[in-house]
Amino acid sequence: MSKIAYVNGRYVRQPEAAVNIEDRGYQFGDGIYEVVHLYGGRYVDEDLHLARLERSLKEIRLPMPMSRAALRLVLREVARRNRVTEGLLYMQVTRGVARRDHPFPAKPVPPALVVTVKRIPPYPTDIEKWQSSCITLPDLRWARRDIKSVNLLPNVLARQAAREKGSIEAILYDEATGVVTEGAATTFWIVDERGAIRTRFQDHVILPGCTRAALMTELKAAGIAWDETPFTIEDMRKAREAFITSATSFVRPITKIDGAPVGDGKVGPVVRRLFDLFARHVKGDLRNAA
Template sequence: MRYAYVNGRYLPHKDAAVHIEDRGYQFADGVYEVVTVKDGKLVDKQAHMDRLDRSLKELEIAWPVARPVMEMIMGEMIRRNGLRDGLVYMQVTRGVAPRNHAFPTGAVRPALVMTTKKMNFAKMTKFTDGVSVITAPDMRWTRRDIKTISLLPNCLNKQKATEAGCYEAWQVDPKDGTITEGTASNAWIINDKGELMTRPATHRILNGVTRLTILKIAEQEGVPFVERAFSVEEAKRAKEAFVSSATSFVTPVVEIDGQPIGDGKVGPVCKKLLAGYNEYAAGLRTEGAVWSDDIPADEAEADRAA
């Protein structure tokens, strides 16, 4: 039987439900996290919990349970669902209150939902064959650094990618033509100098936990990297490209908008970073993501801080 966790109860997945006036359902007033599970172990658990803490603070939502209890529930969900490889999804909303745009006053308890999903990473051909992406206008709000459940613009662009037979859509800032990130992943390229490039973590993207781990691995492997925005044209001229997320790891991108990247095959840097990530997830490397709440509003502020 597959189990879900809903507000203090472990329930059969098919019976799990929340109240119709939960503010997550009414207003997308909540946040979420997705944590990879490999060989029954949570990958980058502490960094994910730190990011969840920041997201909750940004929306002024209290923890639904104490952090150690949340981690205990995650472990119990893995045990009950017999999960070896896959993910744990957790969602915290402001809770149940009569519908009103303003935050409810009085005692409203935040709601916690948790589910798991089994995945067979070893059989996923995306890692060996690479994937295709399209580009699409970025329609989202200006606080993408908060991992909120308000994902409709992401869904619309993901649907465009699906209809085009592609894995992901890279979202493009309509003001300057630079790529922000994917609908559910961070975007990376390797330029003609062999430099690894990804957009800096500001309010304009979600700072991926896997993104932080990959930067650590690149440093360990001697791969030079630059955190700056890049255009669609730069991406199409890249030697290699890839996306990263909790379930994408390092997924090579071999085609953008129908145009091959490099020679159209998975390149050596992608292979090296994916191998390094798999070693890290298996516990063979110790240095991974370290979360920081210090996220500037934009690139100009990030440059001043540097």
């Protein structure tokens, strides 16, 4: 069956899907996107992702292309037409098509919406095979990282640098302070030398990760404490354990950073527990139901 995309009100075969060359997403990166994991026919943390989409759109003064209820129907129809029950959905909203000029169009145009879905491998079951490595890089992104903008060139360059060194992610830090912000496309966490679970507090410097928020809810329900105080590169290098979270990484152990082992270089007991905790959330937690 051909892959089907939703493009501005039509379901079309992906090879035939197209947007206007004067779409402002193409010309200026003037748009917002979301990525949602589809597991067992259910969109994981769907409400969190749709809420973040609405927030990001509001921050750049762009209206929703349709109501949330209508958008939910589109997401399900895209999955149904592609016969995907285990996959990854991508949606993008831009300011639409207008003559190229930096300010917003003087006469508002309809927002453009594109939705696609693809199959991905099953949710990981072997945490030993899920462990990986990262590199560190200065954070060169724009100041409003809390907005999930399609402007991703610094993220692309950071991810490419990681790939060229055999790693899956680049952990970014503020050059002036040495404080870790997040991964190029993930939230970064450590279990510090005292055994505390830590990740950076939420503000305009990092993206409000949906998997981050979902994991925090699970931690609270399980009575597991965590800390949102900043930590530096030096703190990170002393950590017992480290991991990343995202809609595609879930809870992924990081056992090597910049070629050096994290802790003893093995998957630690805390990350192992959180991996199992989040697996239950993805696979059957009723709070996660669409």
